Amino acid sequence: MEKVRIGFYALTSCYGCQLQFAMMDEIVQLLDKANIECWFMVDRDSDEEREVDIAFIEGSVSTQEEIELIKKIREKAKIVIAVGSCAIHGGVQSWGKDKELEELWKTVYGDGRVKFEPKMAEPVENYIKVDYKLYGCPPEKKDFLYALGTFLIGSWPEDIDYPVCVECRLNGNPCILIEKGEPCLGPLTTAGCDARCPSFNIACIGCRGAVGYGVAWFDSLAREFKKKGLTKEEILERMRIFNAHNPKLEEMINKVFEEGE
Amino acid sequence: MRYVKLPKENIYDFLERLKDYGKLYAPVKISEKFYDFREVDDVKKIEFHYNRTIMPPKKFFFLPREKMFEFSISKAEYKETIENVEPFVVFGLHACDIFALKIMDTIYLDEFPDKYYKVRREKGIIIGISCMPDEYCFCNLRETDFADDGFDLFLHELPDGYLVRVGTPIGHRIVDKSIKLFEEVTSQDICDFREFEKKREESFKYHEDWGSLRYLLELEMEHPMWDEQSELCLACGNCNTTCPTCRCYEVQDIPNLDGDTGVRIRRWDSCQLRSHGLVAGNHNFRPTKRSRFMNRYLCKNSYNEKLGLSYCVGCGRCTYFCPAGISFVKNLRTIMGLEDKSCPPEISEEIPKRGFAYGGAKQ
Numbered sequence: 001m002e003k004v005r006i007g008f009y010a011l012t013s014c015y016g017c018q019l020q021f022a023m024m025d026e027i028v029q030l031l032d033k034a035n036i037e038c039w040f041m042v043d044r045d046s047d048e049e050r051e052v053d054i055a056f057i058e059g060s061v062s063t064q065e066e067i068e069l070i071k072k073i074r075e076k077a078k079i080v081i082a083v084g085s086c087a088i089h090g091g092v093q094s095w096g097k098d099k100e101l102e103e104l105w106k107t108v109y110g111d112g113r114v115k116f117e118p119k120m121a122e123p124v125e126n127y128i129k130v131d132y133k134l135y136g137c138p139p140e141k142k143d144f145l146y147a148l149g150t151f152l153i154g155s156w157p158e159d160i161d162y163p164v165c166v167e168c169r170l171n172g173n174p175c176i177l178i179e180k181g182e183p184c185l186g187p188l189t190t191a192g193c194d195a196r197c198p199s200f201n202i203a204c205i206g207c208r209g210a211v212g213y214g215v216a217w218f219d220s221l222a223r224e225f226k227k228k229g230l231t232k233e234e235i236l237e238r239m240r241i242f243n244a245h246n247p248k249l250e251e252m253i254n255k256v257f258e259e260g261e
Numbered sequence: 262m263r264y265v266k267l268p269k270e271n272i273y274d275f276l277e278r279l280k281d282y283g284k285l286y287a288p289v290k291i292s293e294k295f296y297d298f299r300e301v302d303d304v305k306k307i308e309f310h311y312n313r314t315i316m317p318p319k320k321f322f323f324l325p326r327e328k329m330f331e332f333s334i335s336k337a338e339y340k341e342t343i344e345n346v347e348p349f350v351v352f353g354l355h356a357c358d359i360f361a362l363k364i365m366d367t368i369y370l371d372e373f374p375d376k377y378y379k380v381r382r383e384k385g386i387i388i389g390i391s392c393m394p395d396e397y398c399f400c401n402l403r404e405t406d407f408a409d410d411g412f413d414l415f416l417h418e419l420p421d422g423y424l425v426r427v428g429t430p431i432g433h434r435i436v437d438k439s440i441k442l443f444e445e446v447t448s449q450d451i452c453d454f455r456e457f458e459k460k461r462e463e464s465f466k467y468h469e470d471w472g473s474l475r476y477l478l479e480l481e482m483e484h485p486m487w488d489e490q491s492e493l494c495l496a497c498g499n500c501n502t503t504c505p506t507c508r509c510y511e512v513q514d515i516p517n518l519d520g521d522t523g524v525r526i527r528r529w530d531s532c533q534l535r536s537h538g539l540v541a542g543n544h545n546f547r548p549t550k551r552s553r554f555m556n557r558y559l560c561k562n563s564y565n566e567k568l569g570l571s572y573c574v575g576c577g578r579c580t581y582f583c584p585a586g587i588s589f590v591k592n593l594r595t596i597m598g599l600e601d602k603s604c605p606p607e608i609s610e611e612i613p614k615r616g617f618a619y620g621g622a623k624q
Contacts, residue, residue, distance in 0.1 A: 029518040149516035149523065153334060158513060162498065162534045165584075169502035170325040170529060172316050174292035177584045187495040187584060215535045217550070220495045224585055 003032075004152065007052035008039035009073055011059030011066045012121065013091065015041070017084035018058055020138040026145055033152060051076045054151060056134075060086040060093055060121040067127055074128040081147065082123070082130045085137040085242050089209040092137075093121040094244035123245055132157060135190045137207040137242070143192055160192045161213050164204050168195035176203050181228045183238055188216045206242045210249075219252035232257045263427040263436075264446045267416065271442040272423070276304040276352065278439050282386055283348035286321065288314055298351060307353065309418075312395050313578055317505030318358050319365050321351055322381040329377065329512070329525045342524075343376055350386040357398075357574040359389050359412050360405035361505030364574070367567045368508050386431055389415035391457065394464050397577030399590055401465045405574040419453045467590070469599065475571075477596050478562055482555070486595045491554035493585045498531030500557060500579035500589070506572050509537065532556045558592070
């Protein structure tokens with residue numbers, strides 16, 4: 001069997017996604033199945049110019065140079081996988097999406113200068129076609145193994161299109177949203193984390209991003225939060241942490257606050 | 262049927278002895294308000310007056326997540342991974358949950374038995390307990406408020422103990438082995454039992470005829486309730502994952518990194534999720550939240566011919582555990598014209614153009 005050529009590329013991020021995967025014991029099993037063409041964290045002999053079968057991209061697109069890089073990756077890769085919340089949803093760095101770039105820059109770097117051209121953080125999908133997504137901040141090892149394993153047998157992995165609540169119930173947890181009235185984002189958020197935070201009695205903050213396919217009901221959940229006394233700003237602030245680029249978010253929340261009592 | 266009395270002072274001895282039959286599971290408090298069936302070490306922690314558990318007892322037989330088999334692509338083989346299940350005892354099921362298991366049996370034991378369910382069902386000892394309904398209960402309207410069978414023992418609360426109905430040979434054995442814990446039923450006990458049942462019957466919130474429900478649901482597919490209520494729905498699936506009779510599961514193959522072997526797993530599914538109606542070619546039987554919302558109402562109120570019951574046993578979980586506060590009962594009563602506020606004056610004039618299977622193509 002011919003070896004699968006793999007590349008792992010990083011845009012603006014904390015590098016936590018690739019660290020998560022680089023530290024997997026199972027990665028050893030890959031050695032006779034795959035050639036790592038480009039993955040600077042694990043292989044010194046990496047080259048962004050090589051062609052690959054599967055390209056993993058982490059990080060948000062935050063510079064002009066990164067736009068060029070991902071366009072190049074798209075051309076050289078058969079399958080492009082966006083990895084983690086930054087690549088998929090723009091990451092927490094998109095939280096301040098409504099602010100001016102200048103203001104954000106000043107807050108973080110003051111008068112510091114860099115050799116690249118900064119821009120507002122965006123999801124990879126805003127620039128190139130993404131074939132598959134590994135959600136999370138960081139993503140789950142099991143999702144990575146599942147996706148790779150499925151590609152290796154020549155099949156296509158399933159996307160996760162259901163919310164955290166499903167896994168929370170399967171685990172037998174009490175429901176934080178009902179019982180404590182805390183603004184748990186479980187109903188909106190893509191499952192796969194095995195409801196990690198709610199299992200520790202902590203309301204979901206939505207780090208895996210809202211479920212796709214138009215089935216993240218920001219409006220219905222905002223209505224519940226509103227009943228519990230949260231203001232529109234508080235609701236937006238919380239839901240935006242990992243969903244700033246979701247086109248439905250504001251529209252749906254505005255609708256709820258226009259409904260009146 | 263055999264009847265014995267378990268005096269109150271013997272209940273904990275009795276529970277302790279149940280552990281001789283295997284692991285003991287019983288309702289305990291898992292948080293401020295919620296209960297669940299958990300393995301019990303200290304029998305004093307058992308809650309005798311719980312309202313409902315967040316996970317239905319089907320979880321012991323139809324596991325929330327389960328490995329089904331291991332496969333090898335190169336060998337074109339698969340090996341079922343059916344566990345060697347040890348006997349276990351589930352104490353404290355309410356009548357509705359016992360009926361729910363009977364409904365599950367009609368799906369998973371009759372005709373094409375599900376091996377994974379069967380092996381657990383055969384090893385599980387079921388001990389029921391009487392209950393007082395709260396405002397969410399409507400098992401009386403579902404005719405699932407009193408279990409005639411489906412249990413090994415059933416405990417009915419009396420002021421000074423329990424009247425115990427013995428339902429199976431295993432139930433007899435449990436009683437016989439601890440016969441010193443039991444007494445004969447007295448005429449006072451019978452009076453107390455009758456009194457309890459009377460009080461219980463009166464405690465239900467609704468006393469009405471739901472005979473028209475099944476056909477009104479089918480006729481009222483364009484009722485405004487569907488739009489209004491599905492708009493509130495979070496599509497989180499809680500109503501399904503807490504339901505004692507929801508039986509759909511989702512299957513997934515997880516290949517290993519060797520490009521050859523792997524496992525097939527399954528987990529509880531929910532018809533409120535997009536992928537439930539998704540089929541090849543990216544077609545979806547239920548493409549909208551409204552259509553998925555309706556599906557549960559129609560499924561739960563359809564008729565189980567073997568038992569002559571609806572698939573809903575009236576446990577109240579789907580309402581109690583709905584984060585959006587949607588009331589299943591209220592919505593059904595709206596359809597039947599029993600809720601004043603939004604009940605239709607009569608059956609809507611227009612005959613629906615879409616039948617059961619196609620209900621709710623509307624956006």
